[in-house]
Amino acid sequence: MNIKIIGIDLSGKSENPTGICFLEGRDLKFSxxxxxxxxxxxxxxxNPTLVVIDAPLSLPKGRCCLSxxxxCSKKGGHFRAAEVEMRKYGRTLPLTFRGMRMLTERGIQLSKKLRNKYTILESHPRTIQKILGFSNLYEDLTNYFELSRDINEHELDAVLxxxxxxxxxxxxxxEFGNAEEGTIVLPKKSCDLKDILSFKTHP
Known part of the structure; x- marks a missing residue:
């Protein structure tokens, strides 16, 4: 599988760490x-073909901001349809919470600069982890990838x-939500992870 995917575990504030993982072929690189x-x-x-970001990349319908x-706070709600639809798989916080508001604003700003060149998706690491049935994230991921012991939690989420x-x-x-308001993409629950990640790098 010769693909180039970047995962970004985005922080709400630029002074906080953002974990990044880059997959090219079978190799992972981190920053x-x-x-x-x-x-x-x-x-x-x-120069990836696909970028997957952990951050809301759009606003709830009817909103021009999250203030x-x-x-606009009387026209739009605290959630998008995507968050509501995916609740049976994992919980998400209201976009109007202070931390989420900052993350959403940064996610939208960043994605606008990327969309003209790359395919951009929004996803949610904690829900991915739940769907995949990973209890110990580092140990479970080493069944499929070679990971350094000094990898941090943000880079681990970027692997997801x-x-x-x-x-x-x-x-x-x-896929949850709609094109007009924004979508969230998650792994299909019924799929066998070993079949999807068929490039296991070590026995």
Whole structure:
């Protein structure tokens, strides 16, 4: 499988770490970055075909922003259809929570700069982990990938986003929401992970 996928576990604040994982063929490369320009430069050098981001990349219908003081707060809600539809698989926080508001604003800003060149997907690591049945994330992932012991939690979550991208490429994914408001992509629950990740790198 010769694909190039980047997973980005985006932080809400640029001073907090953003974990990035890049899959090319069978190899994973990792980085922890901070500023948007660092992230954009890193992505540009890798030139992926697909980027999967853990952050809301759109606003609820009827909203122009997520401020409670704006008149749009009376037209739009705290969730998009995508969050509501995927609740049977995993929980998500309201986009109007302070931390989520910051993450959403940053996710939208970053994705706008990427969409003209790459295919961009939104996904959710904790729900991916739940669907895949991983209890110990590091140990479970080493069944499929060679991982360094010093990999951090944000980079581990970025691996989950890469896995969601692989399921998407293999057309074995679930999609929630709609094109107008925004969608969230997750691995199809009924699929065998070993069949999808058929390039296991060690016995």
């Amino acid at each position: 922890t970055l901070f500023e948007n320009n660092e992230i954009l430069s890193w992505i540009s050098k890798k 409670k003081d704006c008149s 986003l890469v896995i969601a991208g692989i399921f998407y490429v293999q057309k074995e994914f679930m």
